[in-house]
Amino acid sequence: MNKPMIRILVVEDDAADFMLVKQSLLKSDRNQYNVQHISEYNAASEALYQDDCDLILLDYFLGSHSGLELLQQAKTLQFKRPIIVMTGSNSPELDDMLMKEGAADFIPKDELSTALLDRSIRHAIERKEVEFKIAELVRRDPLTGLGNRHIFEEHMELAIARATRKKQHLAVIFLDLDRFKDINDSLGHHVGDLLLTLMGDRLRRAVRKSDFVARIGGDEFTALIDNIENVEEVNHILEKISREMCRPAPVSNTTLDVTVSMGVAIYPHHGQMAMELMQKADMALYESKAQGAGGYHIFTDRLQARLIHGLETEKELRHALRLQQFELFYQPQIDLETGAICGLEALIRWNRSDGQVMSPIEFIPVAVRSGLIVPLGCWVIEAACKQLQLWREAGLNVPVSVNVSPRQLKFHGFLKQLLSCIKQYRVPPGMLELELTEEALIENGLNQAAMLGAIRKAGVGIAIDDFGTGYSSMRYLREFPLDRIKIDKSFVSEAGITGLREPAITQSILSLAQGLGLSVVAEGVETNEQKQQLQSQGCRVCQGYLYYRPLNLTDLEPILRKAGGIRSADQNS
Numbered sequence: 140m141n142k143p144m145i146r147i148l149v150v151e152d153d154a155a156d157f158m159l160v161k162q163s164l165l166k167s168d169r170n171q172y173n174v175q176h177i178s179e180y181n182a183a184s185e186a187l188y189q190d191d192c193d194l195i196l197l198d199y200f201l202g203s204h205s206g207l208e209l210l211q212q213a214k215t216l217q218f219k220r221p222i223i224v225m226t227g228s229n230s231p232e233l234d235d236m237l238m239k240e241g242a243a244d245f246i247p248k249d250e251l252s253t254a255l256l257d258r259s260i261r262h263a264i265e266r267k268e269v270e271f272k273i274a275e276l277v278r279r280d281p282l283t284g285l286g287n288r289h290i291f292e293e294h295m296e297l298a299i300a301r302a303t304r305k306k307q308h309l310a311v312i313f314l315d316l317d318r319f320k321d322i323n324d325s326l327g328h329h330v331g332d333l334l335l336t337l338m339g340d341r342l343r344r345a346v347r348k349s350d351f352v353a354r355i356g357g358d359e360f361t362a363l364i365d366n367i368e369n370v371e372e373v374n375h376i377l378e379k380i381s382r383e384m385c386r387p388a389p390v391s392n393t394t395l396d397v398t399v400s401m402g403v404a405i406y407p408h409h410g411q412m413a414m415e416l417m418q419k420a421d422m423a424l425y426e427s428k429a430q431g432a433g434g435y436h437i438f439t440d441r442l443q444a445r446l447i448h449g450l451e452t453e454k455e456l457r458h459a460l461r462l463q464q465f466e467l468f469y470q471p472q473i474d475l476e477t478g479a480i481c482g483l484e485a486l487i488r489w490n491r492s493d494g495q496v497m498s499p500i501e502f503i504p505v506a507v508r509s510g511l512i513v514p515l516g517c518w519v520i521e522a523a524c525k526q527l528q529l530w531r532e533a534g535l536n537v538p539v540s541v542n543v544s545p546r547q548l549k550f551h552g553f554l555k556q557l558l559s560c561i562k563q564y565r566v567p568p569g570m571l572e573l574e575l576t577e578e579a580l581i582e583n584g585l586n587q588a589a590m591l592g593a594i595r596k597a598g599v600g601i602a603i604d605d606f607g608t609g610y611s612s613m614r615y616l617r618e619f620p621l622d623r624i625k626i627d628k629s630f631v632s633e634a635g636i637t638g639l640r641e642p643a644i645t646q647s648i649l650s651l652a653q654g655l656g657l658s659v660v661a662e663g664v665e666t667n668e669q670k671q672q673l674q675s676q677g678c679r680v681c682q683g684y685l686y687y688r689p690l691n692l693t694d695l696e697p698i699l700r701k702a703g704g705i706r707s708a709d710q711n712s
Contacts, residue, residue, distance in 0.1 A: 628663020
């Protein structure tokens, strides 16, 4: 019977003691040992980065260093091989301390024998294998068998340490499946799970065996590619991954057309720490998806500047929320038949400490990414409800609409806060409307129909904002309790064009809304020709610079008084 070959690295600074250990190992009848020798601490420290042995036999005393220091370093590096410590000292306290720091066993040199070494080495290797298998099960994604976020971060730390020592580069790739939620919603989660399993297998086969891939949540995957030379090599890898993963996917008696979007950060150009690289790869992925499905984007200096600006803006936003540095502007909506103001859209502005007024287009994306959109959205709803009460007390009844983000709609306390504001400020039915994007409806799914029904029951209208720019679905229009569609300005106006930019689309939306019994508001009307074309197509209400830009209360209220209806406080007394 062939004896198993076990690679042993002996770290021993005394040549005579090393020879004693080596001779004991070579006498073994149970195992065959390949024995290597290191006599200095620094060389032993370097060996922890390699994978050239099955076990280390470590002398506790190494000149001015100790085996304890090497054990602690091995623990930090998550060294996967067992380490058995040998010493001339027979101390129970030292034994306990070494075992606590990760030693597999402790052998007094005066008890050294072939049988003792055989037994200790066999048990140490077997225990380590069992520990490793248990750890792998805990840190594996149960669906795809890939690593999870925790083990991916561990691999990144080790890969960065290797790359630093060898002066090499590595790439961190974030991937997710485009439109995956649509597949889950339309075909069911079992099909989605099968697709994720297939995509995980394709990703694993698209990279080298030395690379590491993981599923870190939902339809999000990561890949760690080390030992790369330049950006061109990264591009080749990304194109190979894209080709492999974007092939038609046969799943559960159907074939799906799948695309993936990818974002990349490269060490050391884009960061020195694992979390920093992951954050930047995620930002690059976000940029890739913004440019369209099925592409990839490598982190750039422009994204770096945006990241720094975003972090600074987030910090200032938190401060602004505490100090209530926000204000609502209102853009009037016009009845095309009468020319009268028939509604207002509330639009948030940030009155910064430096005196500048910041548009939402500059800070809302930061608020969404940071989660601050939830308290910010709560503030908008309460401010709008409070203003409706003040206007009503002054004799004016003009409906107000507010925008609600998908993340805000998912907030479990959203409905409670909305209903509380309506009750507190005694908002009459029909005076408040929520503008939701198609994205908000799709992300929250038909299971939110009950909540939207409760909102409608409370007298709050529901409109789809920017209609036609998202993932429109007749199913959602039919099954959600909606009141109104807002035609996105991109179909109405464009610089240098006086007429409608997309008259066929505006006509189609108006016909669709009429068939479903929904009213329509056209946004972005800037010329008389656009107004006349919309009116001839059957549009009744519009808003845009042809009539009014968003106005603060100081500029808006005189216009409302002139229209007849709002009275001063003196008149009310």
